[in-house]
Amino acid sequence: MTTTDPLLPFPTTTTTNHHHLFAAIDLGTNSFKLRIIQADPSTGRFLTLKRLKEPIILISSNNPSTISQSAQTRAIQSLTKFQHILTSFNVPGSHLRLVATSAVRESTNQSEFVSFVRQTLGWEVDVVSGYEEARLSYIGMLQFHPYYDYNVLNIDIGGGSTEFVVGSNGVVKFGVSLKLGHVSLTQTFVRNNDVDGMRMFVRNTVMESGLVEKVLNEKIDVVVGSSGSIRMIEKAIFMGYGYDLVNEVGLLDGYRRDWKFSKDELNGLVEKLLCEEGEGEGEGEVDKRKGFFKTRSGFIVAAVVLLEEIFGLLGIKEMEVSGYALGEGVIAEKLAEVFDGFDLNANARWRSVLRLASRFNNKKRMTSAASCASIAQGIFKGLRNWSEVDGQRNEVVLLDDKDLEYLEAACLLHNIGLITGKKGYHKQSYHIIKNGEHLHGYNNEEVRLIALLARYHRKKFPKLDHDSLSEFTDKMKRKFRVLCVIIRLSAVLKQYQSSSIQDVELSHSHEGFKLVVRDASLSADNVESVQQVAIDVELRKELEHFEKVLEQKLSVVVLSSPSGS
DSSP: OOOOSSOOOOOOSHHHHHHTEEEEEEEOSSEEEEEEEEEETTTTEEEEEEEEEEEOOOOOSSOTTSOOHHHHHHHHHHHHHHHHHHHHHTOOGGGEEEEEOHHHHHOTTHHHHHHHHHHHHOOOEEEOOHHHHHHHHHHHHHTTSSOTTSOEEEEEEOSSOEEEEEEETTEEEEEEEESOOHHHHHHHTGGGTOHHHHHHHHHHHHHHHTHHHHHHTSOOSEEEEOSHHHHHHHHHHHTTTTSOHHHHTOHHHHHTTOSEEEHHHHHHHHHHHHHHHHHOOOHHHHHHHHHHHGGGTTTHHHHHHHHHHHHHHHTOOEEEEOSOOHHHHHHHHHHHHHSTTOOTTOOHHHHHHHHHHHHHOOHHHHHHHHHHHHHHHHHHHHHHHHHHHSGGGHHHHOOOHHHHHHHHHHHHHTTGGGGGOSTTHHHHHHHHHHHSOOOTTOOHHHHHHHHHHHHTSSSSOOOTTOGGGTTSOHHHHHHHHHHHHHHHHHHHHGGGOSSSSEEEEEEEETTEEEEEEEETTOOTTSGGGOEEOOOOHHHHHHHHHHHHHHSSOEEEEEEEOTTOO
């Protein structure tokens, strides 16, 4: 299995994994999105194993009401790719849901498209209403933000429509879907150099819907944006699109933004982009915009102007940004169907870890962090099992369920300091975790423990009397060193693996411990083709730390496919 996004490793045996694998496919106007997650029904947490987006423009400016044959062909090609991925993960068919939004919902040949998908791939496409799309986006947002008890206005800008929801306690008070999408607005107005006309159209559409009165009659606690377009807008503001954030603002100031932006910041981005449009973009400016906004570069002007108008009409001063949206809402509801009593609001603490990890890690670094967490969980559980059987060793291990949560959090956050460069990045990770007020629901000691685990996942191993541990009790110091041994081993071992989910088995005999780590993608059918990775100097050093702290020897076998990294 491969992973690309924020995640937490749960049961690592492939047999168990398949029972807890779920997937959603969002057939949007601008793109198709696949999400594969692994759920832990005991905690209510779920992790993203795979997230993939395929750019598919379903509607054209020439005939916006019909999905053309060429668009249908592109759609099938994209969905076929998704099907191959789902098969490789062994996701049960009953754990998959496909939802189609504005472009399919509004098309005159909707039934033709749905039938084409069914006949070609055997999949049923659920064409959701605008209200249902808005509701699912709100549910998805709740998997990212701890705002279950808040009165939330959630906004999701899509390619063909924008959804507005006011909800509280997981229940939608009202939801509205308006035909204001960044693709359709671009095709109608921006490409005809009529931004003023677009502004007027947006204002009229919003005012005629009655949305303004409904929102103003509510006491809104927080406004959240949950679409890819809004996340791209926040990224542009956060990274200082158009100037050098590192030199002019300073990275530590940037750290404190924490997935939100103000009305003034949005206005500044709009002014910058419209200025580029008005001056006529040269080749360099076009390349810069494409390099930053990628597939959204052609639609970003419509998105920012649309959002600016929404801010003005609804009196929004600040917007928080969710990393989860429609797809995660679909998955959350599927989990609630399958697992009796599944809590849609579970574990806000963990979501804050995921927010921080995904804020500072790109996909490659998140994959590496996920691999570290997967291995760490296996080692942790092996040590727990050993200590429970051999009672006399409890004073050495002293681990409980909360410690696993701290360890997993530290693994996902240990490399966020790489955003400043490789040199001393572990120290930067410590400072971001400790000083950024990013982790919600953890007390000061817990935050300090997680930060120190990230700090000491490499380089010098701290002694019991080290100054950094002075605020801990003796029991906590011993516990920290055991957790530190685990994260250090995991950080080294992840470098041998090509996958982010591993089968990890830690066994014990009279000779000591034996750790076997292999890619979970290696099945019994191809086990003969795997190769054992040679132990290097760095790993040998961590084995010495293990022996000193646990008072036991450890041998390691790492199995990887010949093509693995």
